[in-house]
Amino acid sequence: MKRRQRGGMLALLTAPLVLFVVILFLWPVARFLALAVDNSDFSNNLPRTIAALADWKAESGLPDEPVFAALVEDLADARRAGKEGVLAQLVNQRVVGSRFLVIKTAKDAADGKLDMRPVRDEVLSKQAGWKNVDLWQVIARQQSARTDYYLLASLDLKRGADNTIEAVSDDRAIFVDALLRTIWISIVVTVICAVLAVPLAQAIVSAPQVWSKLMFALILFPLWTSLLVRTVIWIIVLQKNGPVNSTLLALGIVGEPLDLIYTRFSLYLAMVQVLLPMMVLSVVAVMRRVPTTYMRAALSLGAPWLTAWRRVQLPLILPGILSGGAIVFVFALGYYITPTLVGGPTDQMISSYIAFYTNNTLNWGMGAALSLQLLMILVLFAFLFWTASALFRRKAHVA
Amino acid sequence: MSADRFRKWLMYAYAATLLAFIILPLLIVVPMSLTSSNSLAFPTPGWSLRWYAELWVDQRWPNALWNSVVIGLSTTVLASLLGIPAAIGLAWSDFAGKRIIYAIIAAPLVTPVVIVGVAAFSFFATLGLVGNKLSIILVHTAMAVPVMLTTVVASLSTFDRTLLRAAASLGAGTMRTFFKVVLPLIAPGVITGAIIAFIISFDEVVVASFLSTGAERTLPRMIFSGVRESISPAIAAVAVLLIAFSAVLLGVIAILQSRSQTLRAKVSA
Numbered sequence: 001m002k003r004r005q006r007g008g009m010l011a012l013l014t015a016p017l018v019l020f021v022v023i024l025f026l027w028p029v030a031r032f033l034a035l036a037v038d039n040s041d042f043s044n045n046l047p048r049t050i051a052a053l054a055d056w057k058a059e060s061g062l063p064d065e066p067v068f069a070a071l072v073e074d075l076a077d078a079r080r081a082g083k084e085g086v087l088a089q090l091v092n093q094r095v096v097g098s099r100f101l102v103i104k105t106a107k108d109a110a111d112g113k114l115d116m117r118p119v120r121d122e123v124l125s126k127q128a129g130w131k132n133v134d135l136w137q138v139i140a141r142q143q144s145a146r147t148d149y150y151l152l153a154s155l156d157l158k159r160g161a162d163n164t165i166e167a168v169s170d171d172r173a174i175f176v177d178a179l180l181r182t183i184w185i186s187i188v189v190t191v192i193c194a195v196l197a198v199p200l201a202q203a204i205v206s207a208p209q210v211w212s213k214l215m216f217a218l219i220l221f222p223l224w225t226s227l228l229v230r231t232v233i234w235i236i237v238l239q240k241n242g243p244v245n246s247t248l249l250a251l252g253i254v255g256e257p258l259d260l261i262y263t264r265f266s267l268y269l270a271m272v273q274v275l276l277p278m279m280v281l282s283v284v285a286v287m288r289r290v291p292t293t294y295m296r297a298a299l300s301l302g303a304p305w306l307t308a309w310r311r312v313q314l315p316l317i318l319p320g321i322l323s324g325g326a327i328v329f330v331f332a333l334g335y336y337i338t339p340t341l342v343g344g345p346t347d348q349m350i351s352s353y354i355a356f357y358t359n360n361t362l363n364w365g366m367g368a369a370l371s372l373q374l375l376m377i378l379v380l381f382a383f384l385f386w387t388a389s390a391l392f393r394r395k396a397h398v399a
Numbered sequence: 400m401s402a403d404r405f406r407k408w409l410m411y412a413y414a415a416t417l418l419a420f421i422i423l424p425l426l427i428v429v430p431m432s433l434t435s436s437n438s439l440a441f442p443t444p445g446w447s448l449r450w451y452a453e454l455w456v457d458q459r460w461p462n463a464l465w466n467s468v469v470i471g472l473s474t475t476v477l478a479s480l481l482g483i484p485a486a487i488g489l490a491w492s493d494f495a496g497k498r499i500i501y502a503i504i505a506a507p508l509v510t511p512v513v514i515v516g517v518a519a520f521s522f523f524a525t526l527g528l529v530g531n532k533l534s535i536i537l538v539h540t541a542m543a544v545p546v547m548l549t550t551v552v553a554s555l556s557t558f559d560r561t562l563l564r565a566a567a568s569l570g571a572g573t574m575r576t577f578f579k580v581v582l583p584l585i586a587p588g589v590i591t592g593a594i595i596a597f598i599i600s601f602d603e604v605v606v607a608s609f610l611s612t613g614a615e616r617t618l619p620r621m622i623f624s625g626v627r628e629s630i631s632p633a634i635a636a637v638a639v640l641l642i643a644f645s646a647v648l649l650g651v652i653a654i655l656q657s658r659s660q661t662l663r664a665k666v667s668a
Binding site for chain 1: 402403406407410411413414417418420421422424425427428431438439440441442481482484485487488489491492494500503504506507509510511512513514515516517518519520521522523537538540541544548598601602604605609619622623626627630634635638641642645646648649653
């Protein structure tokens, strides 16, 4: 009884940390991700217009007088609340080129320049942009405070004229490519790391102790150096008059400096160098637990070395490769610094797009939708790795 | 037998090549940073320490270093205050939902850092705390605490809990037992965790970029924006200093670990 009570008391010691992480980490992240479906800036700033458009159909052409009157009132209010910029941006995202139209109309509305009756003629004569039926159709659809616009956009989809889901035009379809590229780069990096790490781990495990320790320290060292520094160093090493190019030139292998940096090649190189230690650590940890007698038994029974290694050693260290692969892959998916600094424009991964949409265009909805997408892929692949290693363990158990 | 030896040599040659690939880029910037020229080139046209002097003269670099150190130390202290009690709670008790607590605490470690940065920016912007060291310290603490927790839990797992009863039977209170018995014995784990927490904060660039403005720039943030404009030898000099700093910290940890091993050997003997 006393012991139990004590366990409960001790468990309370975790409370401050858990509260800290929930309030300062989970809550901000959840709040940000919720922006992916948030439409309140749209629906709250055009309430009367949206309500007035409830019975309107695109086929009947431009809306009638009450809708225009509502629009002028809404825009005047938005302008007074300082919200017309946000609103203009939201409209502009859906109908490109309408930012200025919204801002100008809002300014005129607030200044009382659109008071002449009928308002419809007044608005259309001063701001001909409102003759665009698409614009009205977009506004009519914003009744809800929630939207699937960003989630669809993050998959290169949109709602068409009849509200069905369709693909966006090819010149605007960038996100599926970015998504596939992110996954592909991560897979390539993970595979390269696995292939490179296994023989190195074997060398570390089978070397005499002094050498083994030295190799282990060398592999650990980069983990202690900042990711940024290691990335910057690749730029220095691979630039036009850097060591690699000058060596190649001096040896006469190439006639003029190669474009090594800002390419997919330099991105792979930098990412592998940064992530390889994690894979090696994971494989070494498992390999150390595998008795060397297994290999010796296989060899003494006459198996060629490579066969013995493939049939005996490899299956035993596979859990280490899987868990290392999971770590490398999950880290690689979220990479931002390295692709931004050493990759070219066509090597950017999802994280760069997230940063771009929130930093440069202040399109928080898009940034949040892409973040949600990235997190979902991360969870999906983590689950796949977990299932793979669970299945594998069961199989090993049965055997 | 000779095939065996050949294979062995092949394996070591491979290991040496791969380790060179990992380590050499870190070393080659040392001569490159000692250039007398205005641009980074290899081979170096002439030698000088001017770029290291430049770092000292250009007020922005010492400033950024100061910001990074303040943020790093505050993060370390906060992560210790939150992490050590939590580690004791997790290591010495058994309760339902322990896994959930681990998952919550580990979340900042596995979330892509851009998402952390953007979310933190939007959160602290509503609180008016962007461009303030406090916001960076809080987020860095969330990112560093999982590692702190891991090292402390590891050292607690080898802690002999009969010592607690011994201390209690001798009349020591909870606090006294903690500071006089528990803390000295888990000190290597705590210090290792503290050093790693400091490094995580000291090296972090994405969150710092989102949350800092001009005067609050941290060292990594300076490097990041410097690299995007143009790479001057000053950047290489900073890189060298940071690599040297990591080497020193790694050395400290290596010494601590061998100390704790001998200490443990003495206790068990």
